[in-house]
Amino acid sequence: MLFFLKQRISLAHAKHEQKAALDVHQTKKRMFDSNFFVSLELAEIHTHLGFSVSPTMLWEIAHNQGLRLPTKNYFEFEKLVTMYESKGYEEYLMLFDLTEKIQSSPEALFLATETAVSSAYRKNNITTLELRFNPILRSRSGERDLDHLIVFAIQGMERAMLKYPVNAGLILMMDRRFTLRENEIIVEKAIKYKSRGIIGVDLAGPIHRTESSKVFRPKDILSCVREARKHELGVTVHTGETTSTDEMWEVVNNLRPDRIGHGIACVTDEKLMNILKSKRIVLETCPTSNLHTKALKNIDHMREMYKTLLQHDVPFTINTDGPEMQKISLRGEYQMLLEHNVLTKKELLTANKLAHKVSFLKKGSSI
Numbered sequence: 029m030l031f032f033l034k035q036r037i038s039l040a041h042a043k044h045e046q047k048a049a050l051d052v053h054q055t056k057k058r059m060f061d062s063n064f065f066v067s068l069e070l071a072e073i074h075t076h077l078g079f080s081v082s083p084t085m086l087w088e089i090a091h092n093q094g095l096r097l098p099t100k101n102y103f104e105f106e107k108l109v110t111m112y113e114s115k116g117y118e119e120y121l122m123l124f125d126l127t128e129k130i131q132s133s134p135e136a137l138f139l140a141t142e143t144a145v146s147s148a149y150r151k152n153n154i155t156t157l158e159l160r161f162n163p164i165l166r167s168r169s170g171e172r173d174l175d176h177l178i179v180f181a182i183q184g185m186e187r188a189m190l191k192y193p194v195n196a197g198l199i200l201m202m203d204r205r206f207t208l209r210e211n212e213i214i215v216e217k218a219i220k221y222k223s224r225g226i227i228g229v230d231l232a233g234p235i236h237r238t239e240s241s242k243v244f245r246p247k248d249i250l251s252c253v254r255e256a257r258k259h260e261l262g263v264t265v266h267t268g269e270t271t272s273t274d275e276m277w278e279v280v281n282n283l284r285p286d287r288i289g290h291g292i293a294c295v296t297d298e299k300l301m302n303i304l305k306s307k308r309i310v311l312e313t314c315p316t317s318n319l320h321t322k323a324l325k326n327i328d329h330m331r332e333m334y335k336t337l338l339q340h341d342v343p344f345t346i347n348t349d350g351p352e353m354q355k356i357s358l359r360g361e362y363q364m365l366l367e368h369n370v371l372t373k374k375e376l377l378t379a380n381k382l383a384h385k386v387s388f389l390k391k392g393s394s395i
């Protein structure tokens with residue numbers, strides 16, 4: 029009896045040692061992986077300025093301007109500009125309202141772009157960075173001059189580039205809620221400041237919030253996109269995040285963008301994936317953001333989505349959509365995708381290489 033008991037104990041001990049050795053191996057592997065990503069120069073090509081400035085800095089910027097905030101308590105304010113849990117698409121976009129308000133002056137935009145570009149390099153070794161923002165939504169209903177807003181944003185970015193080896197550029201955003209004239213103005217300003225650091229145009233905005241956004245169709249801005257393309261600006265469009273593949277088809281057939289913001293809805297449509305592949309339209313995927321907006325249900329859903337993109341050879345990149353608001357980092361996204369076996373290291377390296385390559389900072393290079 030004693031013999032059997034001793035044997036069971038030694039067996040349990042051996043198993044314990046085996047598990048401990050495995051744990052050490054896993055920890056070493058994780059350390060190797062995280063060290064590996066630390067030394068990797070990353071490219072972020074889909075991040076919003078409104079979501080790329082820390083709550084502390086937003087608080088400082090607001091107070092520098094004497095702006096009346098919804099709360100005088102910093103910790104309550106932090107909750108208003110960050111997302112701790114999955115909330116859904118419209119609620120996610122509502123967070124923009126306050127950050128846009130805080131960034132609505134030339135001085136605020138200078139500080140915002142300077143901080144966003146600097147911290148992208150310091151925190152994540154991002155050396156290729158595209159930041160997008162909407163100047164009209166930062167004009168306090170037309171009170172602020174758009175040229176002042178844009179020039180100060182460019183200067184903030186340039187100042188950060190003096191301090192850190194980052195190649196950065198700005199994308200001006202059109203909006204689903206805007207009139208055609210307002211969207212035309214965005215493109216006119218992008219063309220005007222093309223030689224100064226504006227590298228492309230985008231389309232975004234809530235889908236159901238206003239009457240105009242409810243009836244908006246992507247082809248409404250065809251003339252704007254044509255004009256931007258004529259002046260060799262990059263074109264990217266938010267679609268296929270929570271919108272249907274019908275809208276993605278309309279975007280691909282009419283607007284023919286270089287890249288698509290999110291675009292993950294395509295995985296349900298083989299024909300659409302084949303078009304993206306053949307036209308080399310690159311998806312700017314944002315994994316954690318898709319969990320926050322509930323565009324993806326969970327990690328399993330995410331794994332399935334990337335697997336389908338890989339099977340159909342749809343080109344994609346990895347981005348954050350806005351690190352500070354979501355309390356994430358681009359490097360952390362790479363690590364998360366690796367640790368959950370969503371993508372392999374080789375696939376992640378390919379995505380990063382592609383992001384550097386298709387950046388509008390290198391307009392003219394094709395994949």
Ligand SMILES: [Zn+2]
Nearest residue numbers: 076266289349
């Ligand atoms: Zn976005």
